[in-house]
Amino acid sequence: xxxxxxxxxxxxxxTLAARGALAQETLAAPLPAISAFAIDAHAAAVPAxxxxxxxxxxxxxxxxxxxxxxxxxxxxxxxxxxxHVGFFDPEGSGSTSFAIxxxxxxxxxxxxxxxxxADWYHKSESRRVVEGTTxxxxxxxTVTRVLARASSNLLPFQGYVQVSGGENLSVIPYFGVxxxxxxxxxxxxxxxxxxxxxxxxxxxxxQVWGGAALPLSGRSRMFGEVFVNNGDVxxxxxxxxxxxxxxxxxxxxxxxxxxxxxWGF
Numbered sequence: 001x002x003x004x005x006x007x008x009x010x011x012x013x014x015t016l017a018a019r020g021a022l023a024q025e026t027l028a029a030p031l032p033a034i035s036a037f038a039i040d041a042h043a044a045a046v047p048a049x050x051x052x053x054x055x056x057x058x059x060x061x062x063x064x065x066x067x068x069x070x071x072x073x074x075x076x077x078x079x080x081x082x083x084h085v086g087f088f089d090p091e092g093s094g095s096t097s098f099a100i101x102x103x104x105x106x107x108x109x110x111x112x113x114x115x116x117x118a119d120w121y122h123k124s125e126s127r128r129v130v131e132g133t134t135x136x137x138x139x140x141x142t143v144t145r146v147l148a149r150a151s152s153n154l155l156p157f158q159g160y161v162q163v164s165g166g167e168n169l170s171v172i173p174y175f176g177v178x179x180x181x182x183x184x185x186x187x188x189x190x191x192x193x194x195x196x197x198x199x200x201x202x203x204x205x206x207q208v209w210g211g212a213a214l215p216l217s218g219r220s221r222m223f224g225e226v227f228v229n230n231g232d233v234x235x236x237x238x239x240x241x242x243x244x245x246x247x248x249x250x251x252x253x254x255x256x257x258x259x260x261x262x263w264g265f
């Protein structure tokens with residue numbers, strides 16, 4: 001009986017010793033490796049015993065790309081262009097001309113544009129005299145005779161700089177200045193004498209303008225502007241009778257207004 005109790009006690013001690021060694025080995029063993037994907041995608045589920053504070057999720061498929069002005073229409077380095085119509089009122093007693101033209105060029109930053117442009121100012125005049133009135137089918141008809149007819153075409157070719165306000169404004173002010181070479185074409189006919197006059201003048205000048213633009217979308221604007229044109233156009237004329245050379249000069253000063261559409265911003 002004593003021997004059986006002794007063997008039982010020995011087996012119990014061996015069992016306890018084996019359990020203690022197994023527990024010590026388990027605590028000394030390294031923690032299982034956790035993949036970066038598991039930390040990224042399931043960081044909230046990582047137990048505190050496996051590293052304390054969990055790392056923030058990271059999703060490699062998501063990329064941030066900053067939005068630059070112009071991705072919805074134009075960029076800072078775009079090339080805005082415009083078409084415009086209006087009128088030009090020259091100095092003196094001359095009549096008002098119809099005006100049409102364009103401007104365009106690269107924007108070197110958000111506020112400054114450089115470019116080229118051309119305008120056409122046209123007017124036509126005639127001198128008439130009333131000869132009398134006749135009746136055709138009971139309707140009075142006024143009879144007139146054209147004594148003379150004349151036309152004028154002024155063509156300014158420009159290089160310009162334009163400065164405008166920021167793109168975040170609801171109405172964008174701007175102003176510009178241009179150096180220009182102007183060509184004036186004059187033609188006239190005197191029906192009483194049969195004499196014709198046809199001449200071409202040229203000369204340097206300048207132009208300034210200021211206006212406001214109303215954005216319609218990311219790439220277009222509607223605008224109105226006031227402008228001032230200045231310069232003299234000239235030509236040399238030889239007198240066959242005397243052999244002398246004369247210079248004829250025409251003043252091209254005046255003011256006007258233009259309205260139109262611009263795009264490419």
